[in-house]
Each structure stands twice: as structure tokens, then as C-alpha cells.
Amino acid sequence: MFDDMVDIHSHALWGMDDGARYFEESMDLCFMAEESGTKTLFLTPHLIYWNQAETLYDVREEKVEELAGMLEVNGADIEVKKGFEILCDDDIFNVKYFKPYTLNESRYILIEFDFFKSNENDVTSWCNYLSSFGLVPIIAHPERYRFVLDDATCIERLSGNGVLFQINAGSPAGMFGRREAEISCGMLNSGYVDFIGSDAHDLFSRNTDIYACMEMYPEFIDEVLLKKAAVFNPKVILNDEPYSPERFDYISNI
Numbered sequence: 001m002f003d004d005m006v007d008i009h010s011h012a013l014w015g016m017d018d019g020a021r022y023f024e025e026s027m028d029l030c031f032m033a034e035e036s037g038t039k040t041l042f043l044t045p046h047l048i049y050w051n052q053a054e055t056l057y058d059v060r061e062e063k064v065e066e067l068a069g070m071l072e073v074n075g076a077d078i079e080v081k082k083g084f085e086i087l088c089d090d091d092i093f094n095v096k097y098f099k100p101y102t103l104n105e106s107r108y109i110l111i112e113f114d115f116f117k118s119n120e121n122d123v124t125s126w127c128n129y130l131s132s133f134g135l136v137p138i139i140a141h142p143e144r145y146r147f148v149l150d151d152a153t154c155i156e157r158l159s160g161n162g163v164l165f166q167i168n169a170g171s172p173a174g175m176f177g178r179r180e181a182e183i184s185c186g187m188l189n190s191g192y193v194d195f196i197g198s199d200a201h202d203l204f205s206r207n208t209d210i211y212a213c214m215e216m217y218p219e220f221i222d223e224v225l226l227k228k229a230a231v232f233n234p235k236v237i238l239n240d241e242p243y244s245p246e247r248f249d250y251i252s253n254i
């Protein structure tokens, strides 16, 4: 569908979390992404405990270098970039320095929360805290949290607070459930999807083949907005540029 996508969310770096387990799996996930039309793949291991952050950072540096080197040797037409997916809870208030853990060490920071226990108030406080450091929070897969599934209008309020959104490529295709599909499709068509990510964990169910997911999207999905999210918007992360989202509609009726 698109041949120059940027996938801002994957667990394709081996041995870091519950994603890829072996170096070969990482290589195959990169080749799969390339085949699917992804030109840039962010490797974003989970960062769950802050007391492990420095060690994770060092290990990630070494592994990304090794992976990038082998991709080059093999002539792969894909670039890998560094990031983390940061699990936010109240511990985040003890952290004062986030730059090494952002996407491509830019102002953009990819965050997630407990799927069931998180709520709009807590998420707003964590995002405000991150914004106070000049960072721009990107909420990973908003369509999957209980509090969003219960009341999707919170997406509008969070957006009004300067937060951006990355949906999972599989969500509009129904990979995570019917309500998740409704919300992600509604967000897409009303301009509330800033980025798309595979959130790939393995070569099977949740992989780096974004094209295969897009082939299953309903026909009413706005292709122009889809291309913005998959191809154009991520450039602001790569260039560490400011970005003002264009929201078109209310999503209260999702």
C-alpha cells in the first residue's frame, strides 16, 4: 500500500522483553517490515522498572548496533531507530531525566499504562509531568485501555492536553477485538491517529507486516489520513520537529 512507512513501535529487538527472543528473529522481523513497505523501524523495548533503565539503555545500544550492522551486510533497505515503550505509573514522578529513553532521543516519548487499572485522571497527570520537561507524550495503543473502551471521549480531552496517539496496525483490522476496531477506525477517520505502530512481538500473530493489516481495513478508512499517520507524521520524530495535529471531528459518537 505504502512503500515508505515508519513503524514507531516494535519489540523486534531480541532478548530485551517479551518480544523477539533471538537475533535471527530480529533479523526476520526487519526483513518482514521491509517487505511490507516499512523503511524505518523503531525498536522500542518495554521499560517497566526505572532502576533497570540505565542497564537496558546500554544493552539496547550494543544490540541495535549489531542488528544494524548485519542488516547492512545483508543489503536490507530498512533503517532501525532506537526508543523505548515506557510503562507509566506514579513512579514516574521520581524520574527527572527522560531524554535517553525517548524516540530517537527526540522530544517524543512513547508511553503505555496498565491496561485495566489506569484511568483518565492518572494518565493526564503523568502526561502533564512529561510535558513539563518539554516532552511530547505519545500514548501507545490508546484503543486498548479499559478506560478508553468505556468512554472514548477521553481521547478528545487528552488530545486537548497536548497528547498524541499511536494506534496498533492490527486494531482497525479487528485483531484486538470489535470495540478496539471501532475506536481505532473512528480515531483514524477523525484525525486522532498521529502514528501507526506494529507493536510487533513475534513473527506470527503480532508481527511487522503492517501491509497485511491494512489490507483488512474497512473500505471507509480515509487513505489520506492513513498515509499521514503511517508515512508523513513520523518524520517529525526523526527530525525532532514540532508537530500540530489536525483533528477534524468529535469522536463522541464512536
Ligand SMILES: [Fe+2]
Pocket (backbone or CB within 6 Å): 009, 010, 011, 085, 140, 199
Ligand atoms: Fe508495545
